[in-house]
Amino acid sequence: MPRAIGQVDESKTEAILDAAAELTALNGAKVSMEAIAKRAGVSKQTLYNRFPSRLEIARALAARRSDMLTQPLRSGGDVEAVLTAFAAGLLEKIVRENVAVAFRSVALMSAEVPELADAVYQAGPGEGLRRLSAWLAEQDRAGALNVPDPDAAAEMFAGMTLGHSHLRAILGVNHPSFDIAARARDTARRFLRAFAV
Structure with missing residues (x-):
């Protein structure tokens, strides 16, 4: 079922948080936003739309x-x-x-x-x-x-x-x-x- 306009895809938010948790556990809190986006399989724009900063x-x-x-x-x-x-x-x-x-x-x-x-x-x-x-x-x-x-x-x-x-x-x-x-x-x-x- 397609999302309504403006509706946030929560699976992407969870993928971002999962990726951030994994990378932080491996590398500490200085992990880059780019690395998080890549690991989560989302664009940097999607990442910044949900989380403007580390x-x-x-x-x-x-x-x-x-x-x-x-x-x-x-x-x-x-x-x-x-x-x-x-x-x-x-x-x-x-x-x-x-x-x-x-x-x-x-x-x-x-x-x-x-x-x-x-x-x-x-x-x-x-x-x-x-x-x-x-x-x-x-x-x-x-x-x-x-x-x-x-x-x-x-x-x-x-x-x-x-x-x-x-x-x-x-x-x-x-x-x-x-x-x-x-x-x-x-x-x-x-x-x-x-x-x-």
Whole structure:
């Protein structure tokens, strides 16, 4: 079925973001717009129509990752299952996959291009923390948890989950292997004991 005039072909947008994610994981945040367009199989004009700059691509990638990582918070499952799934997603996507290469590149560029680091943080990890905080506040209101400061608790949970594994991944330092499911479950249970009603 042909698109209506002015209708955006979302498959091209996804192809651009997929290409940008792959190239950034391989080469860091300085990947060129031309390379992204070529990898995505779109013209440079199509790329610039959707994303006027690398900053906008970085923001969109971070937002897409945040949406995916926070999906368990929208699942409606029991508290332990939701926190376990959230923790497992963080560990899988941030520690095990090549996301650390992109974060490392952004960190190295942050002095030169602070707006890039801020955009990535706000759309990605910052938004993930805001969503987790909002979810924890809902659990507090529902009586499932006792969370007097949801913002601090959200940061605590993320820190408990990622620990030094995240830092090792960003620095490119080898770290001991671990069972993601077991660590996620253990983190969720310990967190729930701290905030039990």
